[in-house]
Amino acid sequence: MEHDVVVVGGGCVGVSTAYHVAGRTDLDVALVEKEHRLAAHQSGRNSGVLHPGFNYEPGTRKAEFAVEGTRRMKAFCDEHGVPCEEVGVVVAARSDAEVRRLDDLAAQADANGVDATVVDGERLRELEPHAAGREALHCPEAASVDAQQYVYALAREARERGVTLHLDTEVASLDRTAGGYSVRTDSGTIDAGVVVNAAGLHADRLAHSVGVGERYHVVPFRGEYYELPPDRRDLVNSMVYPTPDPELPFLGVHYTRRTDGSVIVGPNAVLAFGREAYENTDVDLDDLRDALSYEGFWRLFASPKMLRVAAAELGTSFSKARFAAAARKLVPAVTESDLAPSYAGVRAQVVSRGGDLVKQPVFVEDDDRGVHVLNAVSPGLTCSLPFGDHLAERVEAMA
Ligand SMILES: Cc1cc2nc3c(=O)[nH]c(=O)nc-3n(C[C@H](O)[C@H](O)[C@H](O)COP(=O)(O)OP(=O)(O)OC[C@H]3O[C@@H](n4cnc5c(N)ncnc54)[C@H](O)[C@@H]3O)c2cc1C
Structure with missing residues (x-):
């Protein structure tokens, strides 16, 4: 052929x-x-x-x-x-540092020609009555x-x-x-x-x-989702995100209203033991060997911050209570019993030889x-x- x-x-x-x-x-x-x-x-x-x-x-x-x-x-x-559906997103800030970061995000949005404004807690509560946050970035163009x-x-x-x-x-x-x-x-x-x-x-x-x-070498990171039951979907109107950490490529557990009306919670970012390891019990020995023999992998996890984050994310994979705790930071009314397991995806995160997340x-x-x-x-x-x-x-x- x-x-x-x-x-x-x-x-x-x-x-x-x-x-x-x-x-x-x-x-x-x-x-x-x-x-x-x-x-x-x-x-x-x-x-x-x-x-x-x-x-x-x-x-x-x-x-x-x-x-x-x-x-x-x-x-x-x-x-x-x-x-x-253009449902929009709010990025909620809960600490002084996060509030300051919202201004950076608003400036980036402006430079990129994106409509996004910083709103106070009262406006945040109008948009998302159940979201926690002192201020938020509101971007109506997110879909x-x-x-x-x-x-x-x-x-x-x-x-x-x-x-x-x-x-x-x-x-x-x-x-x-x-x-x-x-x-x-x-x-x-x-x-x-x-x-x-x-x-x-x-x-x-x-x-x-x-x-x-x-x-460049792929290091797989699984993202797991839960879903709110139909009678709890009204906890979220649009999409609610935490303020991103500029040093990390993953956004942190957040809420997304999907086009079918469902609300998903997640994803976390768990080091996966296989490139198509969709369950936390899935292990592909070749993929695992491949990751462990890559110098960039060890350099990435030589950073105490990355190790701490990886351990915390692993915790959210094996403990629903920990996942719920992460989810509650944004929407405090969410309980563990509100979270029904949903799907997972694996990110092809490229790591350089020097251990940087590209x-x-x-x-x-x-x-x-x-x-x-x-x-x-x-x-x-x-x-x-x-x-x-x-x-x-x-x-x-x-x-
Ligand atoms: C959990 C998660 C959440 C995300 N959320 C968002 C989001 O909200 N918004 C956003 O913009 N992006 C998001 N992304 C990122 C986005 O999904 C990816 O960047 C994008 O899908 C990458 O597309 P791709 O075509 O490169 O890879 P893929 O979709 O993985 O496609 C690669 C294809 O190649 C095929 N393939 C592989 N090897 C072979 C082979 N040897 N022979 C033949 N076929 C082969 C595979 O089967 C696969 O179908 C998310 C990703 C993940 C994992």
């Missing part, structure tokens, strides 16, 4: 890239996905929030993609009947989206543009050839002029197999034949349209 362009990975980044390559060029594009369905991993196991960009440093690729991505995804969902329906709508449009989808097809290895890449899968080999590696939790391995991006989207080009997406970091869903478009532009330049 032969295609001009092969995209590996049927998550939001891979599907968006295939859609945009097919829109920009006449190239013959195929997308290869190992699962029976699209969006089976990160893209279908997230909070489904469009993060409009108040939390991202102005001038960075992440800020640019988040702002543009929010706008473009709202328009896409509107046009294609994908559930998407809740059905991520799986979005990926499927994008895939339908990609097929309309001529993209071939190969589901149930796992890429075992990539090999460079004179004309591009040879993509060896469990159902045969595909010759490709250009490959886009958007394999999410496994993208680093495919890239390393051809000597690309060896500075916070910006990263992709590495391999001459004129490959683009390896090594860090489609959160908010990767929000960023997926401009990110995929940008990757497609790179493919267009290579082909």
Whole structure:
């Protein structure tokens, strides 16, 4: 089999890239996905929030993609009947330090062209009567989206543009050839002029197999959710977040009203013992060995702060009482019995050799034949349209 362009990975980044390559060029594009369905991993196991960009440093690729991505995804969902609701978000501040941080967030929002204002406790209580906080940042542009329906709508449009989808097809290895890449899968080999590696939790391995991006390594962090029962959903009107710690890439347990009316609580950020370890009892020995033999892993956890945070997050995974305690910091009326276990997702958090959590989207080009997406970091869903478009532009330049 032969295609001009092969995209590996049927998550939001891979599907968006295939859609945009097919829109920009006449190239013959195929997308290869190992699962029976699209969006089976990160893209279908997230909070489904469009993060409009108040939390991202102005001038960075992440800020640019988040702002543009929010706008473009709202328009896409509107046009294609994908559930998407602009419910807004409040970021609650409970301490002096957090109150000061709200001003930084408001300034970032302003620089990024995002509508967000600091409101006092009284206004916070009008917006979210059950939320705790002395002040809050209110950003009405934040939205809740059905991520799986979005990926499927994008895939339908990609097929309309001529993209071939190969589901149930796992890429075992990539090999460079004179004309591009040879993509060896469990159902045969595909010759490709250009490959886009958007394999999410496994993208680093495919890239390393051809000597690309060896500075980056995925360390999996599971995010677990609970859900409020229907008769307690009125505790939250929109989305309620804690004030983020600028040193940590994860937001902390928060509340999200989803497009189906449900309210999810979470996610935490627990070091996972496998890249697809969705339960806290799941262990993949190869993945675990891989993480433990990576110097960046040990450097990351050499930091006392990271160790403390990791231990606390692990506690919320094994003890519902601890998870409820974290949830109560934002909405004190929530009790342990209000929390029903829901789904989990695993983040492909890229850690550098030096032990830093890489916070910006990263992709590495391999001459004129490959683009390896090594860090489609959160908010990767929000960023997926401009990110995929940008990757497609790179493919267009290579082909
Ligand atoms: C718990 C959690 C909460 C999040 N919340 C948000 C949020 O609210 N808003 C937001 O914007 N972002 C959020 N994110 C981030 C966002 O979900 C990700 O950044 C985004 O989904 C990454 O998309 P992707 O296409 O790169 O990866 P994925 O969705 O993981 O897709 C990669 C695909 O590649 C396939 N694959 C892997 N290896 C192979 C192989 N060898 N052969 C063939 N196929 C292969 C996989 O099966 C998978 O379908 C969250 C993530 C998590 C985990």
